[in-house]
Amino acid sequence: MIPEKTNQIFMQALSKLLSRRPIEEITVQDIIAESGFSRQTFYRHFHDKYDLMNQVYSAEYERLLTNVSVDKWYTVATKLMESIFNDRAFYNRAFQVEGHGSMYKYLVEYNYRIYSQSIQKKRGRLLNEEERFRLRLYVYGSISMLKEMILHEKDMTALRANELYYASMPDFLRELWDSAAQPVTGSSEN
DSSP states (O other): OOHHHHHHHHHHHHHHHHTTSOGGGOOHHHHHHHHTOOHHHHHHHOSSHHHHHHHHHHHHHHHHHHHSOOSOHHHHHHHHHHHHHHTHHHHHHHHTOOSTTOHHHHHHHHHHHHHHHHHHHHHTSOOOHHHHHHHHHHHHHHHHHHHHHHHHOTTOOHHHHHHHHHHHSOHHHHHHHHSOOOOOOTTOOO
């Protein structure tokens, strides 16, 4: 079977399991039983169940970049926010994980990498110290707010959340969002 299809089946299995119980109560054995694959196949694709959980977000981001006509970053961000809000049950469970495998930690690192690489690509230079600090501060704050919205603010819409994110971001990041620059994918290296 094609590795991407195998990953997709594992992600669907985990999403189904997470709709019923928290990740701490889900074992790799549960995931392989739900997916129909072997333990060896699971570990050929993922380090652990937390790695699989975090790949759900990455796969959705990649899917949106592939399937959405990107005229601006804002469009991709809005579609991604809609996807997250439409799957609140998964993200609610995922954000409850603290420590090893934390969705929060993963999203901070993933988004920082995507933003910094995209800005560097557009500008043709590395971020300076102040820009790195401001970007990291924004990413930590935005992911903290996403977690808060998913866990506690059930009336917040994806569109409104994205408007608030946009209004709060540093100027150099807003310039990227306003541009037609293609966002880099999560598989890009530093």
